[in-house]
Structure formats: C-alpha cells, structure tokens
Amino acid sequence: MADYILVDTVDKARDTIHALQSRQQLSVDCEGVSLGRTGELCLLQIAIPQRVYLFDIFVLREKVFDIGLREILERESCVKLFYDCREDCSALKHQYNVEVKGIEDIQLLALLNMKLSGKRWQFVSGLQKCMSYHLGDCGFSGAEKARVHTALDNDKGLWRQRPISQDLLRYAAKDVMYLPNLKDKILSRISVAPRSSVLDTIRYASKRYADFMINNEGPEDSPYIGTARLPERIIPNMVRRGGVISYTPFEDTSVKCRSCFWYTGTTRSDGQCNRCYDLYVEKLRAAR
Ligand SMILES: [Zn+2]
Structure with missing residues (x-):
C-alpha cells in the first residue's frame, strides 16, 4: 500500500502544503466524531499517487487551513476526488469556513454510470462495496475491517484519542488512496x-451534493437524511444537442421540501419532494 504520513505539527503541515501546491488532482476524505455541521472533524486525509497525508485537525485546528490548506481546497482548478462529500464538506464549511471547490464525487460517478446504462441508479452504496464491484477488491482485509469497526463501535470518540493507532491511520489512508483508480475504472465503463x-x-x-448538506438547516435527526436514497435533483440528465452531449442544469426553484429541506422541483400537496414521499411510504409499509 501507499505510504501514509501523519502531519501533526505546523512545520510538517507547511512542507506538506507546499508539496501539494502544484497538484492537479487530490483525493480527500475526513474522519471525526459525529462528523457534519456540528460534530468534530479530527483527521483530514489527502492522497496523491503513492502517498497519503493524514492532517491531524484535532491538534492543528484552524492554523492548518490558514497557512494554505484552505486555499488548495477552495481552488476550482485543482480536482478533489471524494466518496460522498456531503458531511465532509459541511464540516469543513461550518467548522473551518472552507468552501471546497473542484469536487468530483466518485459515489455520484458510479451512479451516473448506472443511469447511463439504464440501470437503477437512485441508491448510493458505500466505498467498499463500490470498490469490490468495480475493482474486484475492497482494499481492506476482513479481519482488519472487523477490528477497526469493533473499536469504533466500542468507542464513539476514538478519532479524538491521541496517539491514533496504526490500525486507524491505515484504515483512514485506505479510504482515499484508491479513489483515482476507482474514477478511471468507472470512466472506462462509460461510453459517452x-x-x-x-x-x-x-x-x-457534486457541488449540488455538497450544498445539500451545507445548506441543510433541518433537524439533525431528520429521518430523510442519511438514507441510501439519493436526494432529488442532484444528478442531471445528459442529452445530445447538435452532436454534442452535455448535461441539462436543473431549473432554479425556491421551493424547499419540508422533510429534507432541499430545493425540490415538485410541488406536492404534502410539501415533500418525491424522494421523501417515497421514504415516507416505505416507512409506513414497514410499520404495517
Ligand atoms: Zn425531501
């Protein structure tokens, strides 16, 4: 596996940020305790080929963003690969005032591939499942995965403990290091x-996907957040016009769904978007 390096001092952070400056593409992920708008961002992983940098945000705090990391994350021309960027971007925005730009969310790329192949595409899947499907290997051994999951189940605050165990660091590194391979593999399957x-x-x-959570001021316990069903109006249709294929942007709307608080294109009489309505019906059926 690629080298992984813990960046936990300002000096190390300065050198690392310098090394990342000229990169065109980075893979990014975050770990934390109840990560999101609130919760605590503890670790930020950034991968380049053959190397993963693990920024210890729990120790470095604002400082690491102020000395150049914010500028890199906000630079549109530097591509950031994520796998489900929602809570990570919400944490970065609300806790450190970082607006990540240039996002290519591989979770959405996998769904776009399904959509373009005429398959059911409205349900997101986790990174390991997606890797198993596209790369034939999830990158984690069964025993390793079980060990980390048990540790995280037993101690919700584990990402806050210092020093971080090698097991956890390796686990965090693996969450980002395969994203470029995954992107290339899925792209090779898309004939468009x-x-x-x-x-x-x-x-x-991806921008809409990040905004879904950043702008979402709904109750944190909303049953309509954190479901595997993709929010409405995230992945646009691609159409051919004059021999060129491009996407059709969604029409702007000021109508928000009362359940997921996301801009909806449908004005249902119950005030919900189609997705939340479907979730509501599923819940009713399950309760019967
Ligand atoms: Zn909704």
Whole structure:
C-alpha cells in the first residue's frame, strides 16, 4: 500500500502544503466524531499517487487551513476526488469556513454510470462495496475491517484519542488512496464521449451534493437524511444537442421540501419532494 504520513505539527503541515501546491488532482476524505455541521472533524486525509497525508485537525485546528490548506481546497482548478462529500464538506464549511471547490464525487460517478446504462441508479452504496464491484477488491482485509469497526463501535470518540493507532491511520489512508483508480475504472465503463462532458456533469452534481448538506438547516435527526436514497435533483440528465452531449442544469426553484429541506422541483400537496414521499411510504409499509 501507499505510504501514509501523519502531519501533526505546523512545520510538517507547511512542507506538506507546499508539496501539494502544484497538484492537479487530490483525493480527500475526513474522519471525526459525529462528523457534519456540528460534530468534530479530527483527521483530514489527502492522497496523491503513492502517498497519503493524514492532517491531524484535532491538534492543528484552524492554523492548518490558514497557512494554505484552505486555499488548495477552495481552488476550482485543482480536482478533489471524494466518496460522498456531503458531511465532509459541511464540516469543513461550518467548522473551518472552507468552501471546497473542484469536487468530483466518485459515489455520484458510479451512479451516473448506472443511469447511463439504464440501470437503477437512485441508491448510493458505500466505498467498499463500490470498490469490490468495480475493482474486484475492497482494499481492506476482513479481519482488519472487523477490528477497526469493533473499536469504533466500542468507542464513539476514538478519532479524538491521541496517539491514533496504526490500525486507524491505515484504515483512514485506505479510504482515499484508491479513489483515482476507482474514477478511471468507472470512466472506462462509460461510453459517452467526450469524457470531459461526463466530468463536467459530475462536477455540477457534486457541488449540488455538497450544498445539500451545507445548506441543510433541518433537524439533525431528520429521518430523510442519511438514507441510501439519493436526494432529488442532484444528478442531471445528459442529452445530445447538435452532436454534442452535455448535461441539462436543473431549473432554479425556491421551493424547499419540508422533510429534507432541499430545493425540490415538485410541488406536492404534502410539501415533500418525491424522494421523501417515497421514504415516507416505505416507512409506513414497514410499520404495517
Ligand atoms: Zn425531501
């Protein structure tokens, strides 16, 4: 596996940020305790080929963003690969005032691939399942996974403990290091040309995906957040116009769903978007 390096002093952070400056593409992930708008961001992983940097945010705090990390994360021309960017971007925005730009969310790329192949595409899946499907290997051994999951189950505050165990550091590193392979593999399965139109679509969808959680001021315990069903109006349709394939942006709307608080294109009489209505019906059926 790639080297992973813990960045836990300001000096190390300065050198690392310098090394990341010229990169065109980074893979990014965050770990924390109840990570999101509130909760605590503890670790920020950034991978380049053959190397993963683990920024210890619990120790470094604002300082690491102020000395250059914020600028890199906010630079549109530097691509950031995420796998489900929602809570990570919400934590970065609300806790450290970082607006991540240039996001390509591979979770959405996997769904776009399904959509373009005419398969059911409205349900998101986790990173390991997606890796198993596309790369034939989830990157984690069964025993290793079980050990880390048991440790995290037993202690919800584990990402806050110092020193962080090698097991956890390796686990965190693996969450980001395969994202470029995964992106290339899924792209190779998409026949739509040119590839730039697929990536334009993913960048547009990824921004909406991040905004879904950043702007979401609904109750944290809303049953309509954290479901495997993709929010409405995230992945746009791709259509061919004059021989060129491109996406159709969603029409702006000021109507918000009363359950998930996301802008909805549907004005249902019950005030919910179609997705939340479906979830509501599923819940009723399950309760019967
Ligand atoms: Zn909704």
